[in-house]
Amino acid sequence: MLPQEIIRKKRDRRELTDEEIAFFVNGVTDGSIADCQIGAFTMAVLLNGFSEAETTALTLKMRNSGSVLQWPELDAPVVDKHSSGGVGDKVSLMLAPMLAAAGVYVPMISGRGLGHTGGTLDKFDSIPGYQTQPDNDLFRATVKEVGCAVIGQTGSLAPADKKIYAVRDVCATVESIPLITASILSKKLAAGLDCLIMDLKFGNGAFMNNLEDGRALARSIVKVANRTGTKTQALLTDMNQVLGTAAGNAVEMQEAVDYLKGQPADPRLHEVTMRLAARLLTISGQFSAETDALKRLERDLASGKALETFARMIAKLGGPADFTDHPAKYLPQAPVIRPVFPHDAGYVESMNTRNIGLSIIGLKGGRTTPGQTIDYSTGYTGFCQIGDYVDSQTPLAFVHAANQEDFARAAAELQNNVTVSDRKPQSAPVIAETVE
Numbered sequence: 001m002l003p004q005e006i007i008r009k010k011r012d013r014r015e016l017t018d019e020e021i022a023f024f025v026n027g028v029t030d031g032s033i034a035d036c037q038i039g040a041f042t043m044a045v046l047l048n049g050f051s052e053a054e055t056t057a058l059t060l061k062m063r064n065s066g067s068v069l070q071w072p073e074l075d076a077p078v079v080d081k082h083s084s085g086g087v088g089d090k091v092s093l094m095l096a097p098m099l100a101a102a103g104v105y106v107p108m109i110s111g112r113g114l115g116h117t118g119g120t121l122d123k124f125d126s127i128p129g130y131q132t133q134p135d136n137d138l139f140r141a142t143v144k145e146v147g148c149a150v151i152g153q154t155g156s157l158a159p160a161d162k163k164i165y166a167v168r169d170v171c172a173t174v175e176s177i178p179l180i181t182a183s184i185l186s187k188k189l190a191a192g193l194d195c196l197i198m199d200l201k202f203g204n205g206a207f208m209n210n211l212e213d214g215r216a217l218a219r220s221i222v223k224v225a226n227r228t229g230t231k232t233q234a235l236l237t238d239m240n241q242v243l244g245t246a247a248g249n250a251v252e253m254q255e256a257v258d259y260l261k262g263q264p265a266d267p268r269l270h271e272v273t274m275r276l277a278a279r280l281l282t283i284s285g286q287f288s289a290e291t292d293a294l295k296r297l298e299r300d301l302a303s304g305k306a307l308e309t310f311a312r313m314i315a316k317l318g319g320p321a322d323f324t325d326h327p328a329k330y331l332p333q334a335p336v337i338r339p340v341f342p343h344d345a346g347y348v349e350s351m352n353t354r355n356i357g358l359s360i361i362g363l364k365g366g367r368t369t370p371g372q373t374i375d376y377s378t379g380y381t382g383f384c385q386i387g388d389y390v391d392s393q394t395p396l397a398f399v400h401a402a403n404q405e406d407f408a409r410a411a412a413e414l415q416n417n418v419t420v421s422d423r424k425p426q427s428a429p430v431i432a433e434t435v436e
């Protein structure tokens with residue numbers, strides 16, 4: 001077999017066999033296929049599409065390109081949630097310990113910020129001492145003893161995705177539904193999951209701008225994951241506004257701790273978190289009805305069990321033992337924290353969520369080059385929601401910045417990216433649809 005013949009076949013809109021896809025992925029993994037061939041292959045897939053069978057084969061070959069975890073020592077379902085990426089999306093921080101408190105196991109392998117979206121891993125890196133890259137023994141021991149461990153991807157999990165992703169990033173081939181499906185699922189399935197829930201975001205702060213594209217990606221992921229034997233469903237959730245009230249790294253960690261302590265939560269954030277968790281607990285068979293799962297999640301939040309699970313996970317992975325008692329003592333604080341008011345009083349009508357995500361990179365809370373060191377302390381708190389009234393006394397948000405210059409730039413960006421009107425708009429429901 002020759003790589004160029006496989007590329008040619010897809011270029012000519014013909015269906016590839018399992019063997020051809022396996023040959024290509026093996027060549028990517030062992031380095032015998034060049035980056036230019038990966039670029040041409042992914043462009044052919046983007047332009048001409050992949051059948052469900054081809055997407056499933058690509059996913060499985062990419063999953064098998066590295067180690068695939070197994071959990072014979074665990075006595076309850078192994079589950080996870082994956083978000084397609086958003087702004088202010090700290091759901092994983094609360095959801096992992098809530099699920100573990102409810103009796104399932106969550107080996108959560110997370111990523112860093114991508115484009116304008118924040119990354120779960122960067123949020124955990126804001127906790128001093130917390131190891132996002134523990135060795136395999138510590139990772140497994142944490143999952144077994146605590147019930148959850150949120151860590152970063154190791155080099156041994158789905159290495160083919162790492163290479164293909166890096167080429168797609170610079171060859172304009174990210175926005176392909178089969179390629180996104182295989183990329184996300186190869187990593188998730190390598191973690192040895194029984195069940196998965198996808199938080200598929202759509203809107204101006206998501207990679208899928210509209211509901212229709214979000215639905216197509218959700219259906220592709222759900223179909224392929226179920227074909228591979230991992231029970232999977234997806235919720236399509238609205239990302240036309242910042243989720244919750246904080247956006248950044250340490251500031252989102254603080255919001256997550258407050259949530260787990262039972263402090264009044266942003267209703268949209270609460271709804272997404274509870275519904276994703278309850279759905280997962282139901283599809284895993286841990287609860288027979290979603291209403292029972294919801295009651296259990298509420299109970300574990302009220303009793304502090306979910307908070308205690310979070311605290312134990314942090315301590316076991318090297319963070320401070322009393323982190324959840326005094327998060328402000330440990331999380332970095334920006335030197336400049338100031339409110340930003342709208343030019344005109346009125347109701348928040350819309351926001352350009354993508355630009356708000358990008359402005360966090362401008363505050364050095366995200367990267368412009370791979371591996372760059374970031375400032376965990378920066379971002380926004382008290383972020384307004386669509387329908388809120390704002391005026392010269394009620395801010396759009398508080399900016400957390402490293403200096404006055406960064407503050408001034410972020411303040412102007414905030415004012416430009418939030419639209420205020422005289423009439424109170426209807427806020428869209430945060431959950432649009434479920435894909436089963």
Ligand code: URA
Binds near residue numbers: 165174
């Ligand atoms: N996230 C991934 O892991 N892969 C993609 O292709 C897109 C988003």
